[in-house]
Amino acid sequence: MSTWVILAFVIYMIFMLGIGIITARKNKSSDDYFLGGRNLGGWVTALSAQASDMSGWMLMGLPGCVYAFGANQAWIAIGLLIGTILNWVIVAGRLRRYTIRAGNAMTIPEYLSNRFRDKHNILITISAIVIVIFFVVYSASAFASGGKLFASITKMDYHQALIVGAVVILIYTFLGGFLAVCTTDFVQGMMMLVGVLAVPILVVIVLGTGNIVPNLVNSGLNVDAKDYLNIFMQDGKPISGISIASQLAWGLGYCGMPHILVRFMAVRDEKELAKSKKVAIVWVLISLVLACVIGVLGRAYLYPMVLSNEGAQYENVYIEMIKKLFMTDYTLPFIGGLLLCGILAAIMSTADSQLLVSSSAVANDLFKGVFFKKLKDKQILFIARATVFVVAIIAIVIAWNPNSSIMNLVSDAWAGLGSAFGPAILMSLYWKRMNLAGAAAGMASGGLTVIIWDYIKCCTLDGVHVTPATYTGVYSLLVGFIVSLVFIVVVSLATPKASDEIMQEFEDVKNGNINA
Structure with missing residues (x-):
């Protein structure tokens, strides 16, 4: 049975590597490697941005949390949907124009540096540090997803699976750069969509609608089935405003994700960007809704199997659903393998993007921008x-523990990047008075706040020293975003205005004049 699944995976990975090899021939400069020559089409931009965003989290982390804790986890999906829409509507177009106007910047750190005429490379240095720290954690979540996937469907050891997946991602990221990543992400985005559409439909057909609630009741829920299915209930009680606000706050992270924002910078023109916006929003709406549905249906369909909270086994719910649907019948395991490739697609589409952004931050921003300006x-x-x-090696080390929680790793990285870059990007695009000092203060304070909130134990709860995040239940992204925003405004107002040249550039971009 596993032979057919492995065959499906091998065929898929060879196909991805082939794309990397082909697109490698088109890389004639670092601009091609990092930004694809600003020549992406609308569909590729849309699916590349969203596939690189969702990762294994969408097919493992989110369904797993809904499976384990109930429909109240859907507030995360609602926040992400709102964040996606706002990102495409208010950030995408203006960011593309501004990066062209501000010295044809190829990366987010370079854009910020050019935007504020940072002659001392303060913003580039802060940006590179933030990107490397949090993208290492983010990449670790993708590698952990891959390890769990391979370990679940084959006899391969988790650590061996971790290395195999990482090697494939490394090879085609090495070869093809940005164009390879975006092209493969387009394919992978389509595969993810097919998976989240097909599996719930087939489960409902096989299980029957009349068996969903009875199976949920018998599956060992800690609350009534009605409360489990109610997004306004948590642990048998009305969900708190803090919980809703913290989950919705996930949407704030979008405007600070360099691996998503760089897609806006690379699109061919404004018409293609308008097309991308529609495609991306529809894709995200369908994918997030069905990811939550998978968590609920999985609990009912897999019964009497109940996935444990220990080692976050519940994050394998989608994998186990596919195995039960297709791999008990020896005529269908290859189809099941292809659907499981959707998870691999989600993992690879994010990991490759994160690795590429990390490499651009170090090579283009730090080495060329700060230390060795004459690099060829x-x-x-x-x-x-x-x-x-x-970066991949460090990420593998972080993900080496087979009990690593995909959700926790993504949560930490998302908060750090969103807090450091989100307010800075938004304000740089829409607030004329923002200056270099404000940008630096906002980015540094946002990133540091997340680290302190998530990792520094400074409170006592039931006699145990815990972090502020555990003590309050407030997501670090919400706190970090607000702190960063406050620092940007206060420091900008307390220091001299930007130069007339910078002010005029802002007006040019606002009026659509990017060739001035």
Whole structure:
């Protein structure tokens, strides 16, 4: 049975590697490697942005949380949907124009540096540090997803599976750069969509609607089935405003995700961007709704199997559903393997993007922008690929524990990036008075707040020292975003205005004049 599944995976990975090899021939400069020559089409931009966003979290982390804790976890999906829509509506177009106007910037750190005429490379340095720290954690979540996937469907050891998946991602990221990543993300986004559409429909057909609630009741829920299915109930009680606000706050992270924002910068023109917006919003709406549905249906369909909270086993709910649907019948395991490739697609589409953004931050922003300004393209590409390798190794070490929670890893990384970059990007696009000092203060305070909130034990709860996040139940992104925003405004107002040149550039972008 597993032979057919492995065959499906091998065929899929060979196909992805083929794309990497083909697109490698189109990389004639670092601009091609990091931004694809600003020539992405609408569909590729849309699915690449969203596939690189969702990762294994969408098919493992989110359904798993709904499976284990109930429909109240859907507030995360609602927040992400709102964040996606706002990101495409208010950030995408203006960011593309501003990055062109501000010295044709290829990366988010370079854009911020050019935007505020940062001659001392303060913003580039802060950006690179934030990106490397939190993208290492983010990449670890993707690698952990891959390890759990392979370990669940084959006899392969988790650690071996972790390394196999990482090697494939490394190879085609090395070879193809941004264009390879975006092209493969397009394919992978389509595969993810097919998976989240097909599995729930088939489960309802096989299980029957009349068996869903009875199976939920018998599956060992800690609350009534009605409360489990109610997004306004948590642990048998009305959900608190803090819980809703913290879950909705996930949407704030979108405007601070460099691996998503860079897609806006790379699209061919404004018409293609308008097309991308519609495609992306529809894709996200369908995917997030069905990811939550998978969590609920999985609990009913897999009964009498109950996935444990220990080691976050509940994050395998989608995998187990596919195995039960297709792998008990020896004529269908290959189809099941193809659907499982949707999870691999989600994992790879995010990990490759994170590795590429990390490499651009180190090679293009730090080495070329700060230390060695006369580096040639070949040298930049060498440093970029070396960075990809080093970041991947560190991420593998973080994900080495088979009990790593995908949801927790993604949550930490999402909060750090969203808090450091989100307010800075938004305010840089829409507030003329923002200056270099405000940007630096906001980025540094946002990133540090998340680290303190999530990792520094400073409170006591039931006699145990815990972090502020555990003590209050407030998501660190909400706190970090607000702190960063306050610092940007206060410091900008307390320091001199930006130069007339910067002010005029802002007006040019606002009026659509990017060739001034």
